[in-house]
Amino acid sequence: MSEEKKNTQQTDYSDDARYDRRGAVIKALLKWLQCEFFGLFIFLSLLALTLVLKKAGYAIFGGLGLLTYAMILVDFGLKEGSKARIKNDVRGDDVKRSFGLALGLIAMMPAALTYIMLLLSYFGVIGSAVLPFKALNFGLWGLISLFVRDMDIANMSVHLLWVYPLTMLVYPLAVHYGFKSGFDSEDIRTKIMYKTN
Numbered sequence: 001m002s003e004e005k006k007n008t009q010q011t012d013y014s015d016d017a018r019y020d021r022r023g024a025v026i027k028a029l030l031k032w033l034q035c036e037f038f039g040l041f042i043f044l045s046l047l048a049l050t051l052v053l054k055k056a057g058y059a060i061f062g063g064l065g066l067l068t069y070a071m072i073l074v075d076f077g078l079k080e081g082s083k084a085r086i087k088n089d090v091r092g093d094d095v096k097r098s099f100g101l102a103l104g105l106i107a108m109m110p111a112a113l114t115y116i117m118l119l120l121s122y123f124g125v126i127g128s129a130v131l132p133f134k135a136l137n138f139g140l141w142g143l144i145s146l147f148v149r150d151m152d153i154a155n156m157s158v159h160l161l162w163v164y165p166l167t168m169l170v171y172p173l174a175v176h177y178g179f180k181s182g183f184d185s186e187d188i189r190t191k192i193m194y195k196t197n
Contacts, residue, residue: 019087019095024080028103028175031076032110035069039139042068050142061142066167068139070174073107077178085183100179104172111137111168121153122161128153140167 042065050057077100084095114136121129130151134141147160 017091018093019084025106028107031107035072036138038068039065043138043141058142058145062140065139070170073174074178077175078182081179081182097180097183101176104175107175108168108171
């Protein structure tokens with residue numbers, strides 16, 4: 001048995017013979033909630049900044065929110081990818097590296113539902129949903145506010161309808177990258193520090 005496999009075995013403390021795919025899916029769905037929880041702190045910390053810096057403050061606010069989401073999601077992907085690798089190496093499971101992308105798409109589903117709510121509101125199917133949309137995207141409140149400053153859907157710029165889906169890509173991309181790195185046993189800190197490929 002190789003030294004690498006021995007080290008991997010030492011970290012597999014669970015009694016489960018296979019990687020818990022169902023548990024990973026549930027955690028992926030809950031990641032949206034965790035992103036919004038930390039987004040609330042960003043909202044409370046940076047809302048005053050928008051009074052001073054106006055649009056620049058909103059842009060900083062939205063950028064930091066998106067960065068926070070990415071860090072939470074990469075961390076989740078890393079942990080799940082590492083667990084999957086261990087189950088493959090030690091227990092002979094057959095988790096594919098592409099499972100990270102599936103987890104990322106699942107994590108994105110609640111955000112996609114808020115987008116559908118915004119679309120329904122914009123096209124007049126339901127009343128103004130700006131307030132619930134912003135509240136369900138606390139970390140991106142600043143970015144959203146660049147396109148709709150008040151709570152009236154009639155004053156919303158149509159550009160938000162294509163900008164918001166771009167921000168949603170952070171879910172599948174960050175989780176997929178993290179999962180792949182954990183699955184391949186890459187050390188992200190070393191890669192950043194030494195700028196290796």
